[in-house]
Amino acid sequence: MQTIKAAVCHAFGAPLRIEDIQIRAPERGEIEVTLDAVAICHSDISYADGAWGGSLPAVYGHEAAGRVSALGSGVAGLAVGDSVVVTLIRACGTCCSCASGQPTQCETPYDGDKGPITTVQGGKLHQAMATAAFAEKVVVDQKQVVRISADIPKDAASLIACGVITGVGAVVNAARLRAGQDVVVIGAGGVGLNAIQGARIAGARRIVAVDMSDAKLQTARDFGATDAILATQEKPWRTAFKALGGRGADAVIVTVGAIPAYDTAARYLGRGGTVVMVGMPHSGATATYEPVVLAAVGQGMVGSKMGDVVIQRDIPWMVDLYTQGRLKLDELISGRWQLEEINEAIADTKAGAARRNVIVFDR
Numbered sequence: 001m002q003t004i005k006a007a008v009c010h011a012f013g014a015p016l017r018i019e020d021i022q023i024r025a026p027e028r029g030e031i032e033v034t035l036d037a038v039a040i041c042h043s044d045i046s047y048a049d050g051a052w053g054g055s056l057p058a059v060y061g062h063e064a065a066g067r068v069s070a071l072g073s074g075v076a077g078l079a080v081g082d083s084v085v086v087t088l089i090r091a092c093g094t095c096c097s098c099a100s101g102q103p104t105q106c107e108t109p110y111d112g113d114k115g116p117i118t119t120v121q122g123g124k125l126h127q128a129m130a131t132a133a134f135a136e137k138v139v140v141d142q143k144q145v146v147r148i149s150a151d152i153p154k155d156a157a158s159l160i161a162c163g164v165i166t167g168v169g170a171v172v173n174a175a176r177l178r179a180g181q182d183v184v185v186i187g188a189g190g191v192g193l194n195a196i197q198g199a200r201i202a203g204a205r206r207i208v209a210v211d212m213s214d215a216k217l218q219t220a221r222d223f224g225a226t227d228a229i230l231a232t233q234e235k236p237w238r239t240a241f242k243a244l245g246g247r248g249a250d251a252v253i254v255t256v257g258a259i260p261a262y263d264t265a266a267r268y269l270g271r272g273g274t275v276v277m278v279g280m281p282h283s284g285a286t287a288t289y290e291p292v293v294l295a296a297v298g299q300g301m302v303g304s305k306m307g308d309v310v311i312q313r314d315i316p317w318m319v320d321l322y323t324q325g326r327l328k329l330d331e332l333i334s335g336r337w338q339l340e341e342i343n344e345a346i347a348d349t350k351a352g353a354a355r356r357n358v359i360v361f362d363r
Contacts, residue, residue: 001024002137003022004137005019005021005339006132006134008057009058012048013049016342021118022117024117024139031072032071033064033067033069033086033140034067035064035137037157038064038134039158039356040358042349043129044061044128044134047060047129048346051282054128055126057126058126061132061135061359062130063133063158064086064133064161065148067082068080078145083152083157084147084148085146085148086131086133087146088306090110090143092107103311104305104306104307104308112126112129112132113126115132116139131144136361155336156333157319159356160318164332165309165314166304167190168195168318169304169307170278171198171253172201173307177204179204180204181204182250183199183253184209184251185220185225186255187255187279188211188216188225188228189255189355190332190354190356191255192209194332195278206226207224208225208240209228212230213352213353244270250272251273252265252273252276254275254277257282258279259281262279262287274300276303331355334353345357
């Protein structure tokens with residue numbers, strides 16, 4: 001067992017505590033990654049606040065990049081020293097969902113209470129989201145990582161692990177947006193900006209960003225939105241219709257977990273359009289729809305988890321677009337923080353202005 005530093009959640013809603021924890025060596029099919037960067041995702045914050053329950057104490061964090069520092073037996077295609085993106089997508093490869101090409105829906109359960117980390121006394125410490133990346137090192141399944149060039153900055157690469165694949169993937173995989181179609185993106189935060197990028201890359205005719213912040217809407221334009229609409233105005237979907245030439249959108253991507261956004265999302269749709277549900281409200285929250293309208297004009301709604309990606313297929317082409325300058329990553333980073341500053345970084349993220357705050361480890 002090694003002793004490493006980690007940010008541990010001992011009580012929902014309480015500040016994380018920086019402390020020593022124990023991490024075991026990788027076992028069969030696993031790798032150890034020494035982290036260079038981990039981004040703070042709103043899902044980490046929601047878990048730490050108790051929005052979805054879970055086991056405590058726990059180490060959160062799931063959007064990371066680093067270098068392989070040890071290999072378990074049976075690992076193929078990776079070597080010590082490789083630069084990798086680390087994701088939470090732990091796919092068994094053999095269940096129905098995995099075999100059908102949907103690894104984000106893997107049906108094989110994973111018990112994070114029995115993962116590779118423990119307290120220094122050897123007690124239970126939950127490996128949240130099969131990753132626990134608010135720490136100096138992680139031990140994860142080899143299928144959770146994708147090798148990247150060592151030239152890619154790790155702070156930028158960490159964003160690909162969740163926010164980028166979730167936003168871009170929601171457009172290209174879930175909505176299956178085609179060139180010339182129109183899209184509305186509700187929420188111009190980190191995931192929303194990536195959905196906007198995905199729509200631009202896919203060749204959307206019009207990309208309408210909807211948000212409650214003028215500053216975020218200006219940023220949305222920088223990332224490719226053709227039109228920006230304040231959600232606080234009366235019936236903003238009418239303004240969207242005007243921007244789209246008097247018709248609704250082919251796809252509406254909801255990237256925030258706010259119920260009012262879900263209640264109104266279908267109003268932005270055109271005939272035959274689809275709402276893609278990405279943002280995750282707290283457990284127990286409900287939204288309402290008028291199903292007769294959706295049925296009458298052939299509209300639909302679909303959930304999208306982690307952009308419906310196959311990481312070994314989708315992350316390499318996204319990295320390639322970044323190296324070409326066609327996918328913005330560096331511009332997504334609002335601030336770089338040390339692990340000891342994680343509570344301040346979380347507070348800054350909660351304030352709403354940050355796109356992505358990244359914890360960096362000085363090596």
